[in-house]
Amino acid sequence: MYPVRRREQLAPRVVELVVQAPRIAAKRKPGQFVIARLADGAERIPLTIADADSSAGTITLVIQSVGKSTADLCDIDVGDAIRDVAGPLGRPTDLLAAGHAACVGGGVGTAVVLPIARALSARGVTVTSIVGARTTSQLLLVDQLRELGEVQVCTDDGSEGHRGVVSDQLAVLCDSTQVDAVYAVGPVAMMRACADVTRPLRIPTTVSLNSIMVDGTGMCGGCRVRVDGQTRYACVDGPEFDGHQVDYDLLADRLTTYRTFEQEALDRRGACTPAGTTP
Amino acid sequence: MTTPPDATGSNRTVSNKERMAVSRQRMPTRPADERAHTFDEVNTGLGHDEALIEAMRCLQCTRAWCVDACPVHVDIPAMLDRLADDDLVGAARSLLSDNALPCVTGRVCPQEIQCEGACPRGRRGEAVAIGHLERYLADWAADHPDLVEPATGVVPNGGSVAVVGSGPGGLTAAGELARTGHAVTVFEAFHVAGGVLSYGIPPFRLPRDVTAREVARLERLGVVVETNAVVGRTYDLDELRRDFDAVFLAVGAGLPVFLEIPGEDLKGVYSANEYLTRVNLMGAFGPDAETPVARGSRVAVVGGGNVAMDAVRTARRLGADDAVIVYRRTREELPARVEEVRHAEEEGVRFDFLVSPLEVLSDDDGWVRGLRCQRMVLGDPDESGRRRPVPVPNSQFECACDVVVEAVGTRANPLLTHSAPGIDLDGRGFIEVDDDGRTSLPGVFAGGDIVRGSATVILAMGDGKRSAAAIDAYLKGPQTWR
Numbered sequence: 001m002y003p004v005r006r007r008e009q010l011a012p013r014v015v016e017l018v019v020q021a022p023r024i025a026a027k028r029k030p031g032q033f034v035i036a037r038l039a040d041g042a043e044r045i046p047l048t049i050a051d052a053d054s055s056a057g058t059i060t061l062v063i064q065s066v067g068k069s070t071a072d073l074c075d076i077d078v079g080d081a082i083r084d085v086a087g088p089l090g091r092p093t094d095l096l097a098a099g100h101a102a103c104v105g106g107g108v109g110t111a112v113v114l115p116i117a118r119a120l121s122a123r124g125v126t127v128t129s130i131v132g133a134r135t136t137s138q139l140l141l142v143d144q145l146r147e148l149g150e151v152q153v154c155t156d157d158g159s160e161g162h163r164g165v166v167s168d169q170l171a172v173l174c175d176s177t178q179v180d181a182v183y184a185v186g187p188v189a190m191m192r193a194c195a196d197v198t199r200p201l202r203i204p205t206t207v208s209l210n211s212i213m214v215d216g217t218g219m220c221g222g223c224r225v226r227v228d229g230q231t232r233y234a235c236v237d238g239p240e241f242d243g244h245q246v247d248y249d250l251l252a253d254r255l256t257t258y259r260t261f262e263q264e265a266l267d268r269r270g271a272c273t274p275a276g277t278t279p
Numbered sequence: 280m281t282t283p284p285d286a287t288g289s290n291r292t293v294s295n296k297e298r299m300a301v302s303r304q305r306m307p308t309r310p311a312d313e314r315a316h317t318f319d320e321v322n323t324g325l326g327h328d329e330a331l332i333e334a335m336r337c338l339q340c341t342r343a344w345c346v347d348a349c350p351v352h353v354d355i356p357a358m359l360d361r362l363a364d365d366d367l368v369g370a371a372r373s374l375l376s377d378n379a380l381p382c383v384t385g386r387v388c389p390q391e392i393q394c395e396g397a398c399p400r401g402r403r404g405e406a407v408a409i410g411h412l413e414r415y416l417a418d419w420a421a422d423h424p425d426l427v428e429p430a431t432g433v434v435p436n437g438g439s440v441a442v443v444g445s446g447p448g449g450l451t452a453a454g455e456l457a458r459t460g461h462a463v464t465v466f467e468a469f470h471v472a473g474g475v476l477s478y479g480i481p482p483f484r485l486p487r488d489v490t491a492r493e494v495a496r497l498e499r500l501g502v503v504v505e506t507n508a509v510v511g512r513t514y515d516l517d518e519l520r521r522d523f524d525a526v527f528l529a530v531g532a533g534l535p536v537f538l539e540i541p542g543e544d545l546k547g548v549y550s551a552n553e554y555l556t557r558v559n560l561m562g563a564f565g566p567d568a569e570t571p572v573a574r575g576s577r578v579a580v581v582g583g584g585n586v587a588m589d590a591v592r593t594a595r596r597l598g599a600d601d602a603v604i605v606y607r608r609t610r611e612e613l614p615a616r617v618e619e620v621r622h623a624e625e626e627g628v629r630f631d632f633l634v635s636p637l638e639v640l641s642d643d644d645g646w647v648r649g650l651r652c653q654r655m656v657l658g659d660p661d662e663s664g665r666r667r668p669v670p671v672p673n674s675q676f677e678c679a680c681d682v683v684v685e686a687v688g689t690r691a692n693p694l695l696t697h698s699a700p701g702i703d704l705d706g707r708g709f710i711e712v713d714d715d716g717r718t719s720l721p722g723v724f725a726g727g728d729i730v731r732g733s734a735t736v737i738l739a740m741g742d743g744k745r746s747a748a749a750i751d752a753y754l755k756g757p758q759t760w761r
Contacts, residue, residue, distance in 0.1 A: 023513050037470055041562065043569045044470070069569060084470035086507035214561070214570075215478075217468050217509055218692050220553035221535040224544060231537070231544075236694055250544055253645045257546045261571035 001081040002036075005058055011138045013065040014108055015074040016050070022057030024049070024087045030115040031093030031208065031240050034059070035216040036073065037084040043069040046213045046235075049088060050111040050141075059085075062111030062140070068265040089216040090239045094206065095119055099180035100126040102173055103145070104166050104194055106186020107133055110140040112208050116183050121148040128152070128173060132166035132190070135159045167193035179203055184243060188252045195243035205243035209234045209251060212258070226250050290363035295338055303405040304333040311625035315595050318482045318564055321622060322386070325408075330415040334363035334370075337407045340399060345409060348397035350741030351384075351451070353377040355394060355409055362416060371420035371427045374413065379454030379497065380447060380740060382421055382489045383476055385414025388737045389616050421492045424499070433501060436460035438754040441523040443510045443695065446474020447736040448529035448727030450497060451743030452750070457500040459751050464523070466508040469560065474531055475736070478560035479552070481589050483596065487559075509694070516699035516723070525722045525750045528710060529743060532728035533692030537685055538581065542639030547573050547647035551582070551590045551686035558593050575682030577601040579650055581636055582686035583608065584733075588619040590684045591628050603629040605636060605678070607655050607668040633657070635668065637675065639683055650678045689733055699723075707732070713761060716746030721760040724750055 006018035024034060028049050037044045051060035065071040076082065093116050101120050105113035110131050117127045129145040132154040139160065145151045153161025154169050162169055167190065173179060174197065182205040184194035191207040198205040211223040211234045218236040225234055226247035232238065307323045308314070314321050325333065337359040345355045354377055361370035374381050390396070390410035398406035420427045438461040442449045445467040453463045471477050473490045498504065508514060510530070519526050535550030537543050549557075554572065557563040561570035578594035580587050583606035594602040604623070606613065609632045613620055624630070633655040642648040654674035657666035691708035703711045703719035709730055716724040726742025728734055 023508070027513060041567075041569060044561065084507050086468060086470070086509055087512065089509065089512055214553060214556050215469065217512075217533070217694055219478075219533050219535070220556055221537065221550040222553045226544065254544065254546060256645075257573070258571040265569065265571075 001083060002085040003081040004076055004078055007076065007078050010062065010140055011133075013074070014138075014140060015063050015065070017061045017063065017073070017076065018058050019061060019082060019085060020057055021059045021085050021087075022054075024085065025052040025054045025057050025059050028052050028059060028088035029092035030095070030119040031112075032088035032090045033216075033239060034061070034085050034087030035089060035213065036061070036082050036086075038069070038072050038076070039083045042072065042083070044084075044214055044216070045069050045073075046089070046210065046216060047073075048112045048208075050114055062108060064108040067262040068269045071266070071269060086216065089235060091237070093119065093183070093240055095123065096125050096181040097123070098125060100128065100178055102128050102130060102170060102179050102182045104130045104170055104182060104184040104186070104190075105132070105140070105145075106166055106184075106190035107138065108140065109186030109190070109208070110145075112185040113183060114141050114144055117145055117148050128179075130154065130166045130169050130173065132156075132169075132186070165193065166190060167197050170194055171197045174198065174201055174203060182206070182243070188248055188255070191243060191246075192248040195246070195248075199244045206240050207243035207246060208239045209241060209246065210239070211251060211254060225254075290335060290360055293335060293363075298336055298338055299400075299404075301332060301336050303336065303408055304329040304411065306408070306411050308622075311622075311627075314483065315626040318596055320486050321483050322414075324418060325411050325415045330412055331363055331365055333408050333412055334359040336400065337363070338400065344397035344399065345394040345407075348393045350393070350737045351378050351744050353381075353394075353413070358416065359407070359409075359412060362412060367416070367419055367423075368426050371416050371423075374416050375420060375427065378413075378740075379451040379744075380493050381413055381417030382493050383447065383485060384737055384740065385410055385412075385417050386485050386489070387480060388413075389735065391617065393737065418489075421489075421496070424496065428496070428499065433458060433460050435462060435501075436755075438462065438525070439464075439523045440750060440754075441466065441519040441526045442529065443519070443526065444474055444529040444531060444727070444729075445472035445494070445504060446529060446531055446727065446739060447476060448739035448743040449474065449527065450494065451740040452527045452529065452726070452747040453502045453743075454497050454500060455744055455747035456750060457497065457502045459747075461751070461754070462501070462503075464503045464505055466510050466514065466519075467504060467506045468509040470506050471560070472504045472506065478556040479586070479589070480736075481555065481559050481593050483592065484589070511695040511698040516695065516702070516720075520720070520722060524754055525724065527716070527743070527746055527750060528695065528718070528723065528725040528729060529727045529739065530692065530695050530729045532689035532733055533694070534690040535685070536688040536690055538636060538687060540636060540638055542641060542647075543685075545639050545641050545647050546645050547575065547681055548639055548683045549573075549685070551580075551586045551684055552689070554590055554684045555586070555593065558597070564593075564597060572597070573682050574598050575647075575680065577603075577680040578682040578684065579603050579605050579636075579678060579680040580684045580686055581605045582688075583613040583615060584686060584688075585615045585619055587686035588615045588623050590686050592623050592626055594682070594684070595626050595628060599682075601629065601680075602627070603631050603678070603680070605631050605634050605650065605652065607633065607635040608657065608665065609633060612665055631678070633668065634678075635670070636683075640677065647681055647683050649680055650683060652676055652678050689728070691729060691732075695729075714745075715749035716742060717749065717761055719761075721758075722753070
């Protein structure tokens, strides 16, 4: 059992949980994730490790409620426990050695970007963060990123920062200054757009793929993605890949596999359709 | 009607002529039309009287060929002698001293090519139903732990062993080592122990509580099972070598093989590993399941082994009107057990032999709508000795289906071995070992599918038992290596 020590609502439908998991806290590196199962009978779902405290033996998970399983996890109370947490899974981020990195987070993907930005900053890399959301209330972790360097905020409705999408802001940044690497995590369309910006500029761009997983150890092949024409498993070969080589159409399509099932599960749970859930 | 011998010791007085006069007892099964729609166990098990009668059929050969043919060398004549005398406690203790997972092997072993294949009675008539009897005794023992298991624990000998993987190989090694007094911790990546017994073999062949009871018995022996522990990520091999006196690696093969034909990334295409894991481990068959699986009305399973049979029979139970095995050779070359093939056919599974898929076809929404296939014919034997299927010219056709499951083998999972750069691997990534399971790293042993490639439950258990003996000797003797 993995007790929940702290719970914070970061945004509508986005919850941060601090979970006691000492083995994982000691080992985890930026870019890695866990697979959690809330209770007997529950689904195994991959969740990014946004932060960890090895001395306290805790990891921080940022969870967006998009289906029944994530909704159940978001509803957990402090003092209750998650039945199973396995990890850290996936390969750690390949971190830029020196220079200037742009860290781009879209929605809950910002929680993936934060530990990468922290690790980059810790090794002396200059970090510029670009954080996007639909509206002000959906913005995540901006203050934490601000501790590491400049943060540019984008909202779809213009309620804060630039009105527009993060990829446009990334284009402006790359145009105006030397950027040595880009780390972009968020919805598929956003990662694709960022890769489209950096491809002609030949700026190495890392994206993190949230494909459907069961075991997280390479056993099932359900998370397979196409990268540079090759089949790769997001759980063991990734989750981070060269953003210029990813087949985003395939990723987006495979993410819709269980859409009907998920809707039925949500309906049974008695919840309404979450607003603006993108795969 | 034959009556079982009732007085203890009387089995020895039965003549061979009397034994030969008794015919083999039949395993009762659920009716095929009923079981094709439920995940309840197909075989329902012999009753007490049938078991005693069947045990009496054993000729008590002096040279026990059946024991030689058993990968874990169960002393079958001794077990059946006691069973025929209705000495259930003695028979069960005899079995458990040789076999750590008898409830499992009594259900899933290919007895027809092992113990029963070697039984002299099979040469004229039918072999003793050793598998059915093992299952009967093992289930009885699981129902009566207080009568069968020792009341006092094993005296610890100070040794500690890490077992990586809680499948049949790992659990067997753990049980053997715990019985000899070693402190054993089993590391399992999933949230439940059992490995392929939990995620792979469907409950209609091996009910989940059967595996759970075997694991619980090992825990009563002192084995500690640590779940959610992915060795290669949560721990690496060097840590285990530092914290334990020896390590046994039994992580299984673990990576699915795909056909590498166009269309495999379409929605509705599964590896058998994923399909079976969703259903067996995650319970996707239940009405309130939280883990989804695509339930096709027409499901094509590619492959002809036991895993393919498990997948296609699962598809029937998930509601497929048409569940078909697509296999590129003929019925004679099917690697699956005869019983599995027969059960599948009884349940309405269709077999399409001499057919090889070329492409998975897509509908407008990116879901499977069929397989483009070609007919094959058997040509000359290949290096494995089996006749190689070759395409028939101009024989392409479409097979309509909405789910495709590929059960065409597994590869070595590099997750663990990548975290242990010093360990010697063969060209395909499997761990190289000597006859006792020693790897190139001192104190590290390995067995099962991560050594053999795709094999069987009982062969992995044989590796576990052999390596456990070698680990015991290594820890008690001078710690020399290879």
